[in-house]
Amino acid sequence: MTVTFRPLIALGLSAALALPTIAQATEPEDAIRYRQSALSVMGWQMGPMGAMAKGDMEYDEEAFATRANNLAAVAHLPWEGFMEGTLRGDGHGVETGALAKIGDDWAGFEERQQTFEQEAATLAQMVKDGEAFSALRAQVGAVGKSCKGCHDDYRAE
Amino acid sequence: MTVTFRPLIALGLSAALALPTIAQATEPEDAIRYRQSALSVMGWQMGPMGAMAKGDMEYDEEAFATRANNLAAVAHLPWEGFMEGTLRGDGHGVETGALAKIGDDWAGFEERQQTFEQEAATLAQMVKDGEAFSALRAQVGAVGKSCKGCHDDYRAE
Numbered sequence: 001m002t003v004t005f006r007p008l009i010a011l012g013l014s015a016a017l018a019l020p021t022i023a024q025a026t027e028p029e030d031a032i033r034y035r036q037s038a039l040s041v042m043g044w045q046m047g048p049m050g051a052m053a054k055g056d057m058e059y060d061e062e063a064f065a066t067r068a069n070n071l072a073a074v075a076h077l078p079w080e081g082f083m084e085g086t087l088r089g090d091g092h093g094v095e096t097g098a099l100a101k102i103g104d105d106w107a108g109f110e111e112r113q114q115t116f117e118q119e120a121a122t123l124a125q126m127v128k129d130g131e132a133f134s135a136l137r138a139q140v141g142a143v144g145k146s147c148k149g150c151h152d153d154y155r156a157e
Numbered sequence: 158m159t160v161t162f163r164p165l166i167a168l169g170l171s172a173a174l175a176l177p178t179i180a181q182a183t184e185p186e187d188a189i190r191y192r193q194s195a196l197s198v199m200g201w202q203m204g205p206m207g208a209m210a211k212g213d214m215e216y217d218e219e220a221f222a223t224r225a226n227n228l229a230a231v232a233h234l235p236w237e238g239f240m241e242g243t244l245r246g247d248g249h250g251v252e253t254g255a256l257a258k259i260g261d262d263w264a265g266f267e268e269r270q271q272t273f274e275q276e277a278a279t280l281a282q283m284v285k286d287g288e289a290f291s292a293l294r295a296q297v298g299a300v301g302k303s304c305k306g307c308h309d310d311y312r313a314e
Contacts, residue, residue, distance in 0.1 A: 034201045037194035041234060044191045073230040077198060 028085045028092035035081025036096070038074060045071040046143065049123075052133075053140040064136065065127045071143070072124035075117040082109070088156065097156040105154075112150040119143045185242045185249035192238025193253070195231060202228040203300065206280075209290075210297040221293065222284045228300070229281035232274040239266070245313065254313040262311075269307040276300040 049067045051057035087098045102109045123139045206224045208214035244255045259266045280296045 030201075034197065037197040037201075040190065040194040041198055041231075044187075044194075070234060074198075074234075077227060077231075 026083065028083070028090065029094050031081045031083045031086045032092065032094045032096050032098075035078045035086075035098075038078035038081065041074055042071060042078070045074065046147070049140045050144060053137040053144075059133050061133075064133075068120075068124045068127045068136075072120045075120040076113075079110075079113050099154050099156055102154050109150070109154055112146070112153070116143070116146040116150065119146045183240065185240070185247065186251050188238045188240045188243045189249065189251045189253050189255075192235040192243075192255075195235035195238065198231055199228060199235065202231065203304070206293075206297045207301060210294040210301075216290050218290075221290075225277075225281045225284045225293075229277045232277040233270075236267075236270050256311050256313055259311050266307070266311055269303070269310070273300070273303040273307065276303045 045067045048057060049064055049071070052059045052064055082098060082102055084103070086092060086094075086096070087100050087103055088096060089100050119139070119142045123136065123143055126136055126139055202224045205214060206221055206228070209216045209221055239255060239259055241260070243249060243251075243253070244257050244260055245253060246257050276296070276299045280293065280300055283293055283296055
């Protein structure tokens with residue numbers, strides 16, 4: 001853990017690191033499993049939209065709308081699981097791709113979270129506005145790009 | 158799998174069994190992991206509210222509101238993962254507590270889902286309405302009862 005990460009807790013700014021309920025007794029293992037579960041749920045929702053965008057699955061307006069709404073609903077959930085002591089090299093013994101860089105560059109990681117949440121919210125709004133699949137497909141690309149950008153920077157290969 | 162379960166698919170009523178995207182190529186393993194992940198996320202959200210309701214954690218209005226909203230947002234997600242071929246004894250080789258009874262009594266299982274979703278939505282609405290903790294605590298009990306009722310009936314010990 002680094003000096004740039006610890007102060008977030010030390011200064012009582014843990015809200016920037018995780019929701020207030022970091023106050024709950026949480027084992028690193030539980031936080032890691034939680035965030036991995038939340039990210040899996042996001043991946044499940046994203047999957048069909050990505051497949052439709054790529055043409056690997058026929059576009060189904062209702063299914064796409066459900067996925068877009070579900071993705072937007074869960075987009076903010078995983079991040080609180082990236083608590084102090086839960087990254088790679090923190091000695092918790094759980095396999096995780098979360099690089100220590102997340103702690104070294106929390107502001108950058110948080111910016112990635114916000115970008116993803118915004119892209120997911122935009123996609124859901126576009127569905128609500130009844131936009132054409134061509135536009136939705138482009139936005140799925142933007143959401144996917146935000147996923148990849150964060151994975152490239154903060155997740156182990 | 159039983160005759161009461163198969164027809165849901167055979168008759169094209171798979172929406173009653175899972176969201177339309179059951180059309181996506183889904184391995185039983187993936188559906189099981191998805192629902193387990195979604196249920197874990199629900200458990201993570203429920204945990205602090207249960208602890209506050211029991212007095213094991215000090216009541217934190219903001220944290221409670223966040224948990225109540227998150228729980229309501231994900232309450233509908235896990236169910237599509239209970240697809241045909243993903244229950245106990247279906248030979249998928251994944252450890253799951255989902256009893257074959259879910260397939261034998263899909264209507265009953267679906268009723269449990271709806272009860273849970275309604276209780277979670279009520280809790281979120283009560284928070285929005287600024288109800289007192291004493292009332293919120295009682296509703297947490299109602300949500301927990303809906304979890305337990307379903308687990309008692311459809312989940313292996």
